[in-house]
Amino acid sequence: MAASKEELIEKLYECVVEMEDEDVVDVCNEYLDAGYNAYDGIMDGLVAGMNKASELYDEEEYFVTDVLLCSDALYAGLEILRPHLDADESMGEAKKVVIGVVEGDTHDIGKNLVKIMLETAGFEMYDLGRDVPLDAFVEKAKEVDADIVAMSTLMTTTMSGMGTVIEKLQEAGIRDRVKVMVGGSPISRKFADEIGAEGYSANAVEAVAVAKELVGLE
Amino acid sequence: MHPLDQMTPNERMGAMFAGEPFDRLPMMPFVISYAPRVLNQTQRWYRASAENRAECQIAAYEKWGHDTMVIEYSLHGVPHALGSTWTDPENALPAIDEHLLKDVDDVDKIDWDIDAVRKENDPWMKMNIEATERCLDKYGKEVGVSITLPGAFSAASGLLPVDKLLRAKRKKPEQVHKLLKICNEAVKLVCEEFIKVGATPFLCDPVASGTIINESEFREFSLPYTQEVFKFCHDIGGGCGYHICGDTTKLTQAMSESGCDMLSVDDAVDLSYVKGVCGDKLPLIGNVSPNATMMLGNREDIYRNIKENLKQAYDSPCGYIIATGCDIPLPAPIENVDAFMDGVRELAKYPLDPAKWE
Structure with missing residues (x-):
């Protein structure tokens, strides 16, 4: 049975937190193939994962190396999902x-x-x-x-x-x-x-x- | 010898290591790249010749009478000798311009020649050896010369950009160890060259700081290499100091296992904590704030900072050397360095009187 949207978003989140810059690409593709919304995948999956990474950094659980590797996973995922954003779904009027x-x-x-x-x-x-x-x-x-x-x-x-x-x-x-x-x-x-x-x-x-x-x- | 002192630095340091009485606490503010300020010269001039380097250190010692002269082999000396290039700024420290390695796997593609760091092969090394000899010829009977050089981890970051080094340490640790071994062999040769002429290596490893890597990584990628270097120094009859910049609080125990003869910590670390962890094993060095106090503060701030440090560490069992937390910033007013020396002579004179520090 195909994974639900929530399950895949959770996986995206984990890929970033766990620094899986290769797996994240597969999960992103699976997520898109299932027809789920790219914006949600970015915000609730990848970005939420990066926020968790920065929390862990703040708590001195993660160090510079960890954050760099989490961000590698973040960017690898963004590269796949970003082209699939609808025109009106850019991140808003960014500062x-x-x-x-x-x-x-x-x-x-x-x-x-x-x-x-x-x-x-x-x-x-x-x-x-x-x-x-x-x-x-x-x-x-x-x-x-x-x-x-x-x-x-x-x-x-x-x-x-x-x-x-x-x-x-x-x-x-x-x-x-x-x-x-x-x-x-x-x-x-x-x-x-x-x-x-x-x-x-x-x-x-x-x-x-x-x-x-x-x-x-x- | 400075007119306000009763002992030469060599006598004082000897007394400290022997646990005998001395006239005042030793002081080693890091007058390193700062030294040309004494002669109103630029950094580029200071890097130009052995004469210039020695002249600045000698002038600084004659002015201040602190307890070591320092020849700056530079933390980029090893990567530069091995093939990275560096910049030549007029009034700042050189930075790595082009790293030799673009990727950690390049470590296998290079025909490494560690002897490139030797003085017959490296003009930079030759100049620094000559500068050391000039300092020792002039004042070696009364004061020693320390040499700043990089630990393997910092040297590696001069060969491979640091973000790549950090990533590779997770993804390809065996390749990182290959690079670290090469760097460490070079570091040992650098130590040997300087020990042969009578100087004391002072290994600095800012990239192995607790703000960048955690303790388990430190124990895997830094400590074993550093231990090897210090053992090597001792085996050939030399001493060795150890310094890591930034917040190394959580690395204190590990650093104290390095085998160094003196441990220096930056101002982000509480000296009383370090004293508690390893003050019974080795002398401590530290840690007036280079920025907040030496650069941005005034005479009053400097006295206050010295008093705080004295309260924290004066009774450290194996001895305490009052110092700045790291190199004195180039823009620091020269009067502030005067104030540091005055403050130590006034506040850390034997017999020590803690009442003066309230």
Whole structure:
């Protein structure tokens, strides 16, 4: 007997939580073949699984490696299900985030985790990568009409670049339209306040709540 | 010797290891990449020659009289010698530019030559050996030279991008172990080169931090390699220090099993906890906050942080070396480093007086 929609959604959820980036593809195909709705599979299966993964990360049950592997499963599943979304079933009017690691720093694991978490939470992400020239944050924010600019760094030498980006947003005349959030191990709430960033989060899970609050989603 | 001290660093460290009295607690703020600030020089200048490297460390020691000079072999030294490329920024630390391996299976495709790290084959190693010799020629009678170098796990992350390394450790652990073995053999050769000239390796393994991997992974992918390195150092007559950045609280017991002679922890870790776990086995080093205190704080904050650390660890059974939690950030004001040294001389003078720390 064919599996019910609920059973398959549960399987999708488990594939993400259990980091099964190959099995998830089979389950997605089975789910589509049975004619079930792609949007529900994404939201109640894959995304719910990723949210569980971030909960486990928050509880120190999962570590960076686990979250990376869960996200591999998430993305593998999304690739199958996304093309089957109905036109009106996009994730709604998503808030846009420009994210990157500031110039001079090539460590991007933290940034990648934040990107995954925000993407899972429904934000539209524009990832500039690592070692990003400061002007690029401003240009991209203008180009896509971003709601948030998110910057990260691991290096103390590059922290001051974050303040420079905020000044540049001001000069470009878009400071009042965009919120700034910062993170990375040397960054503190105090530093965020000093440079005038509205948001600071100590880790990738907290970043979701901070971002939502900044754009008035919660 | 610093005019405010009664013993040289070598005498003081010797006394600490022998359990004998000394004039003040030893201090090892990480004056590593920070050293060129003393001469108003850039990082690129500091990387340019053995003379420049030694000159900065000597100037810093003459100014502050802290208990070690440090030559920065760099955490990327091993991957660079083995074939990754690095950047050359004017005033920041080099970063890995191109990783040698794109995929963990590439480990089988490369004809590895571990001897590439030796001083006759690697100009970077040669320069750092010469810098070490210059420091020791000048002040070796009174102060030692420590060498920062990577542990196998951090070295591997300079050969294979770290996210790939982390994934592979789950999916292809045997391939990761192959890579770690290669890195570890290279790390041992690096230790050997520096021990031969009389310096002390200080192994740093930031990628094996508790914020990135959990204890069981640490015990599988990091600890056995580190134990092998430290045993190797001891077998050839050298000492060794050990440092991991970030929050290593849950790794404390495992780190204390590494066989290191001194254990350094970052400011995310409570020194009194570390003292409880392994203070009876080895001297502890730590952990004034590099960012909040040294970079963003003032003299008052520095004194407060030193007092907190003293209260936590002054009575650690095998000794306590007051230090910063990690390398002093380059933008930290030089007056803050002055304040650190002043604070230790004032607050950690023997006989210790805990009343001064309230």
